[in-house]
Amino acid sequence: MSSDSGTQQGRSLLFLTDDQLRKGIEAMFFAYRGFTADPDRILGEKGYGRAHHRAIHFIHRSPGTTVNNLLSTLGVTKQSLNRVLRTLIADGLVVSTVGSRDRRERHLRLTEAGAELERALSDAQRARMRDAYRAAGPGAVAGFRAVLEAMMDPEMRAQYQSLTEDPDGR
C-alpha cells in the first residue's frame, strides 16, 4: 500500500500522504461539478445536454473537422456522437458538408446560430475559469495546468497539446 519515500527533500521527490491525495481526488470531483454547472444550466433551458456542448465546443475550435476527428477527440463511439450531431444539424446549429477530397467524409461547421450558442456557453465557462484563476492568484495557474496535463492519458495529452499553443507557452 503506502510505500513511500524517505525524506522530503523537495526536489522531485514529494511526500504525499493518502489524505493529501484524497483531497486532490475530491477537489477534482467537486470542481468538475462547478465547471460544468453553468453550461449545463444554459443547455438545459434549450433542451440539450453535455454531449451537445462538447460537440459544439470542438467544432468551434476546429471548423471543418470531420466526424472521425471529432470522435477521437471526444472519445466516444460514432453512434453516440451521431445522435447528438443529428439533432444539432436538424436544429440548424451545425452544417455538415460532403468532403471534396474524400466524399465519404463530412465536414462540420457551426452556423451563425450555433456560434451564438457556443458563445453563450463558453462565456459562462470562461467567466468561471477567469474568476477561479483570479481568486487563486497568478502563481496557481501554472501549477493547475501542469497537474491537469500530467493527469491526462498520453493520447489525450497529445490531443490537448495539438491545439493552438500560446506563443508565450502556457
Add this chain to the structure above:
Amino acid sequence: MSSDSGTQQGRSLLFLTDDQLRKGIEAMFFAYRGFTADPDRILGEKGYGRAHHRAIHFIHRSPGTTVNNLLSTLGVTKQSLNRVLRTLIADGLVVSTVGSRDRRERHLRLTEAGAELERALSDAQRARMRDAYRAAGPGAVAGFRAVLEAMMDPEMRAQYQSLTEDPDGR
C-alpha cells in the same frame, strides 16, 4: 479578440486571454477523463459504474453517514442514489443499519468486501494523482488545489472543506 498581457504585474490583476482560458477549460475536460479512466476500468469488470464508485468513496470517507447526507454531498436524487445503494447492499458491499438515536435514519458502512473494492479503486486513482503531482512538481500542487477550490460552487466548497483538514493546511 485577443487582448494580450502587456505587463504581467502578478498582483491580483491577471490578464487572461480567451485562449488561455480555453486551454484551461480543455485541460479540465481531458484531465477528468484521465482521472476517471482507471476506476472506470475496474468498475466495468465488476459490472458497476461511476455512480457506485462515488457512493463507495463517500461512505468510506464518512462511515455511518446517513442516506440524506450522502444525497447532499453527491448532489443526486434519492431515487438515483437508491438504485445504486440497493445493488451495493444486495451484493454485500454496503450495510445499512437503523439509527439508534433516530430510528428513521439508516447508517451506511462498507463491509469488508466493500472496503476491498474501495481500496482497489482509490489505489488506482491515488496512483494517478501521485504521478501527476510528482510530474508537475512540488510548487504545482498548491496551485492546482487553489484553482480547483475556487472553481467549486460555494456549497460544494463547504462540503469539500468540511472533510478532514490536513494539519499542515492544504
Add this chain to the structure above:
DNA sequence: CGCGATACGTCAGCCTTGTTGACATGCCTG
C-alpha cells in the same frame, strides 16, 4: 394523544448519452 414534518424506500416513466450490431456508401488497390 394526534398530527404534521422528516427520513427512507419504491414504483412508474421519461431523457440523455453511452454501448453494440447491421448496413449503405465511397475509396482504393490487387
Add this chain to the structure above:
DNA sequence: CAGGCATGTCAACAAGGCTGACGTATCGCG
C-alpha cells in the same frame, strides 16, 4: 471490376440521471 477498408447512418438496448406520486416508520410538538 471485385473485394476490402473507411466513413458515416440507423436501430435497439442499458446505465444512470430526473420528476412525480405514494407508503411506512418515526420523531417532535401542540
